[in-house]
Amino acid sequence: MLNELLNxxxxxxxxxxxxxxPEHIRKLxxxxxxxxxxxxxxxxxxxxxNTRVLDIGSGVGKFCITAGFFHPExxxxxxxxxxxxxxxxxxxxxxxxxxNVTFTHGNLTELEFNxxxxxxxxxxxxxxxxxxxxxxxxxxxxxxLYDQYSRLVYQMLAEKPSKTRLVTFHTPGGQVPxxxxxVNNSYSRxxxxxxxx
Ligand SMILES: C[S@@+](CC[C@H](N)C(=O)[O-])C[C@H]1O[C@@H](n2cnc3c(N)ncnc32)[C@H](O)[C@@H]1O
Numbered sequence: 001m002l003n004e005l006l007n008x009x010x011x012x013x014x015x016x017x018x019x020x021x022p023e024h025i026r027k028l029x030x031x032x033x034x035x036x037x038x039x040x041x042x043x044x045x046x047x048x049x050n051t052r053v054l055d056i057g058s059g060v061g062k063f064c065i066t067a068g069f070f071h072p073e074x075x076x077x078x079x080x081x082x083x084x085x086x087x088x089x090x091x092x093x094x095x096x097x098x099x100n101v102t103f104t105h106g107n108l109t110e111l112e113f114n115x116x117x118x119x120x121x122x123x124x125x126x127x128x129x130x131x132x133x134x135x136x137x138x139x140x141x142x143x144x145l146y147d148q149y150s151r152l153v154y155q156m157l158a159e160k161p162s163k164t165r166l167v168t169f170h171t172p173g174g175q176v177p178x179x180x181x182x183v184n185n186s187y188s189r190x191x192x193x194x195x196x197x
Contacts, residue, residue, distance in 0.1 A: 008069075010069075011036050011040065011066055011069060011070075012036075013036070014029060014030075014035050014036055017036050017062065017066070018033075020091075020092040020095070021060055021088055021092065022088075025060055025085075025088055028135060029062075031133070032059060032135055033059055033060060033062040033063075034062050034063040034066075034122055034169060036062070036066050038169060038187070038191060039062060039063045039066035039067055040066060040067070040070060041186075041191065042063065042067065042120055042167040042169070042191070042193075043063075043066060043067025043068075043070055043071055043076075044070070044071075045165060045167055045184070045193045046067065046074070046118045046119075046120060046165050046167055047067065047070070047071035047073070047074040048074065048117070048118060048165065049073040049074060050073060050074070051074055051075070051117040051118060052074075052075045052077060052115060052116045052117050052118075053067070053074060053075065053076045053077070053116065053117070053118045053119065053120060054077050054078070054079070054111075054113075054115075054116035054118075054119050054120070055076065055077070055078040055079075055119075055120045055122075056079065056108055056119060056120065056121050056124055056153060057078075057079070057080060057081070057108070057121075057122065057124025057125075058077075058078020058079060058080045058085075058086075058089060058103060059078075059080060059085050059089070059135075060085050060088040060089050060092065061078055061080075061088070061089030061090075061092055061093060061101070061103055063076075063078070063120055063122070064076040064077065064078045064089070064101050064102075064103070065089075065092060065093060065096065065098060065101055067120075068098045068100050068101035069096070069098060071100075072098075072100050073100075074100065075100050075101075075102070076100060076101050076102075077101075077102045077103070077104065077116065078102075078103045078104070079103075079104045079105075079106055079107075079108050079111055080103065080104070080105060080106075081105075081106065081107045081108075081139055082135070082136070082138050082139060083105055083138075084136075084138065085135075086103055086104075086105035087105075089103045090103055108149065108152070108153070109148075109149070109152060113156045117164065117165075118164060118165040118166065119157065119164070119165070119166045119167070120166075120167050120169075121153070121166065121167065121168045121169070121171055121175070122168075122169040122170060122171070123168075123169065123170045123171040123175075124149075125145070125146045125149045125150055126146075126170075127141055128141040128142055128143065128145045128146035128149070129143055129146045150175060153175070154175065154176075154177050155177075157176065157177050157180070157196075158177040158178075158179070160196060161196070162196050162197060163195060163196060164180075164195070164196040165193070165194070165195055165196075166180060166193075166194040166195075166196075167191070167192070167193050167194070168191075168192045168194070169190060169191050169192075170190050171192070173192070176192075176194060179196050179197050180194040180195065180196050180197075181194060181195055181196075181197055182194055183195055
């Protein structure tokens, strides 16, 4: 059953959803946060009941909040390295009744990946290799960090069991280890859904 305390019109358009955030965060939306339409589609695919989905680099929480609203039987968690973005995710969530959505402030290198079953990945490390795509200057970026983070996630995904689900958005296929089968490829090949064999 959908969350009755929430107004679903929040999830009709990005402009409505983005009202949850201050203007400087709204300005980043088009380039850095998942559109609600994509979050709904990705959520539908990842929401296996009674499992835990991790958004790797959760920003201001747009994916987790949207997917969590439509799938209360699945837990959607996000980790975000920028304190300010994490705070905005918590603030947006606080006005909503979403006990199945959680956010953590920290670097994914500190995360226990065994706690998660399925994954959402919106090319979170790109700003390390493309300065024009920086969100801000709150964190260090470098080619070395791009390699370190990409390898960590690649290895983690490679070790996950059969039937693990993954959605990638704006992400090169080389970031996904062998064994993941592409089961859906849409939005001009920007949105990909994978299941591990
Ligand atoms: C493209 S944004 C996507 C945000 C969110 N997943 C969404 O779809 O709306 C990527 C986010 O990943 C975060 N990020 C990048 N590297 C990270 C790391 N090593 N640990 C935690 N967060 C990270 C960035 O700070 C940024 O907020």
